[in-house]
Amino acid sequence: MLSTLWFIVLYQPLFNALIWIYSNVANENFGWAVIWLTIFLRILLLPLTIISEYNEARHREAVEEASKTLQAYKNDRVAQKEVARRIMKKYHISPWAKVLSLVIQLLVLVLLYQVFIRGISGDKVIKILYPFIDFPGKINTNFYGFEIGRVHDWLWAGVASLYLMASIFIESRGRKVWERSEMYYLLFFPLFTFLALWYLPMVKSLFILTTMIFSDIITLVRRLFLPEKKKDATHVARH
Secondary structure (H helix, E strand, O other): OOHHHHHHHHHHHHHHHHHHHHHOOOOOOHHHHHHHHHHHHHHHHHHHHHHHHHHHHHHHHHHHHHHHHHHHOOOOOOHHHHHHHHHHHHHHHHHHHHHHHHHHHHHHHHHHHHHHHHOOOOOOHHHHHOOOOOOOOOOEEEOEEEEEOOOHHHHHHHHHHHHHHHHHHHHHHOOOOOOOHHHHHHHHHHHHHHHHHHOOOHHHHHHHHHHHHHHHHHHHHHHHHOOOOOHHHHHHHHO
């Protein structure tokens, strides 16, 4: 029952979307089809991304307010919790938009993996296609000399991991002092990502890299048009 539901509701629509993009947008290159699918997915998730970005900005404001307010209750844990609860309620911060966006992207990641496990040739494709989606013939899975279904591809896994490390570093470039946990995160999270992507088909690296670049573009646009408020000189001087 669940497997049938998974196939009909999730796998088959995504597969057909991929084939349509492959035939009509990606110039019959499955690598580019995955990239375009990722971009279209992120565009569809843009409302959730905007809400998530807004919540993160509100969260930073809440943390700043809490750090000032909680000083008055530093010896009273109960009062601190109550104040923190009131501040969170005041700013209406909810993580669900970000969580939902991540869950959807994770589902697509799993579905892409299934696409390559099930196979994308011949009768397997014909059986899954909707009647209004044309059969594309032999699927071209060569992406500039790289086979996107190949596992243990260190190059694209490395590119995605290095990009992730660079993104983390740039995001934290204003820090004068790095905590040990932050250093571990900077080093080991990209390393773990590399190992995971190296183990999986190369197409996963394309998906992850595309979604990271898209996220960074959204963040850049937000900062250009909605810059964060700078702390006033008095506040900076006090700290």
